Amino acid sequence: MGRVGVLLLNLGGPDKIEDVRPFLYNLFADPEIIRLPFPWLQSPLAWLISTLRAKRSQENYMQIGGGSPLRRITEEQAQALQDQLRQRGQDVSVYIGMRYWHPFTEEAISRIKRDQIEKLVILPLYPQFSISTSGSSFRLLEQLWEQDPVLQKIDYTVIPTWYDRPGYLAAMADLIAQEIDQFEKPEDVHVFFSAHGVPVSYVEEAGDPYQREIEECTSLIMKTLNRSNPYTLAYQSRVGPVEWLQPYTEEALEELAAEGVKNLAVVPISFVSEHIETLQEIDMEYREIAEEAGIEKFGRVPALNTHPIFIQELATMVTDALNAPSVHFSEVAHPQKRVKMYPQEGWEWGMTTSAEVWNGRVAMIGLIALAIEMLLGRGPLHAFGLLG
C-alpha cells in the first residue's frame, strides 16, 4: 500500500467572535442547509440571514468563552487516532476537513495532494448520516473530485455512517454509566437523549435516514448500557419557521417534569465533541427550563471527545475500511435500506417556464419583505425566531 491518509470530516465552528458572521454565512450558503428554488438567491439570502442572526449567535458564543472549542477537540481526536493507528503498525497521516470553517475541506484536500497520499479513508465525525451533515461534506468532496484529475488518481473509500459500531456504543454507555452513578439513586435517573434536529421534510420528502439511525442508535446504546433506567429521545436546536423532528427537547423536558421526574441525565447524541449546543444550549438554556419545570438534578453526560474506547473504534473503522472493497461517493448507499446518498435529488423544485416567471416574482416579493424587515427590525422572520 502507498502513502495512507485519513480525512476526518466535521462541521467547524468560529474560533473567535469575529468569525461568527462569516461562519454563519458559509452555513446558510450551503444548499443542503437551506434549499432555495433558485441558486442565485442563495448567497444574498445567506448574507442576509447571517448578518441578522450574528448578534444572537455571538451572544451565545460569548457565554462559552467567545468561540467554539470544536477545532481544538477535533485536532486532539485526529492526533489520538493517528497515534493509535501508528501503535497498530499502520503509518497514516490524519487530516481534518471542516465544512464551514477552518481548516476547510479544501485546505485538507490540498494538504492531501501535497503529501501525495495514494490511499485515503474518508471518515465523517457524525455517527449518524444526515443530508445536512455528512451528506453535505460528501457532496462537496464529490465536486472537488470531479474538477481535479490529481484527486481522481487517489484510491479513496468512504465510511458513510457508523452509529452501530460496538466501540462507539460501549464508549457512550461508559460515559452514561459514570454520570448516573453520581446520583443518589442511579436506578431512578431518567436518561434523556437530545439529538440535533433536522426539518421533517428532510426525512419525509428527501428520505434522510437520520431519524431512523438516531432511533436505532439510542436503543442500541441503552442495550449496551444494560440497565433498567427509563429513557426518552427528543430533538434540539431548531432554527427557522418550518417543522423539525419532534418531540422538541424543551417540550419533552417540561413534560417529564410534569410527570414527576426529578433526576435527569442528558445525553447529546448527534455529535462526538463538546460544542456550542452542548456547552451553551444544553448546559445553560435547557438546564434552566428543566429546573424551572421542577427537575431537581440535571446531569449532563459529556461528549466523547478523546474517550479511549471511542478512539480505538475509529482506528478499527479505518483499518476495516482499508481491508474492504472501496466505497465511492457515487455509490454510497445506506447499508440497511440502500437509500441513495443524495435523496434530496428527488426534491428539486418544479422549473417550467411559467414556474420560472412565478419564482422570479415570489423572489422579488421575498427580498423586498426581507429588506423591510431588516430596516424595521421586526416581521415574519423575527416572529419565527430565525433572526435575533
Ligand SMILES: C=CC1=C(C)c2cc3[nH]c(cc4nc(cc5[nH]c(cc1n2)c(C)c5CCC(=O)O)C(CCC(=O)O)=C4C)c(C)c3C=C
Ligand atoms: C438551519 C438549519 C440547520 C440544520 C438542518 C442543521 C443540522 C445539524 N447541525 C448539526 C451540528 C451542529 N450545528 C452547529 C451550528 C449551527 N447549525 C445551524 C443550523 C442547522 N444545523 C446554525 C445556524 C448553527 C450556528 C450556531 C447558531 O447560530 O445557533 C454546531 C456548532 C458548531 C460550534 O460552533 O461548536 C454543530 C455541532 C447536526 C449534527 C445537524 C444534523 C443532524
Ligand SMILES: [Fe+2]
Ligand atoms: Fe447545525
Ligand SMILES: [Fe+2]
Ligand atoms: Fe444547530
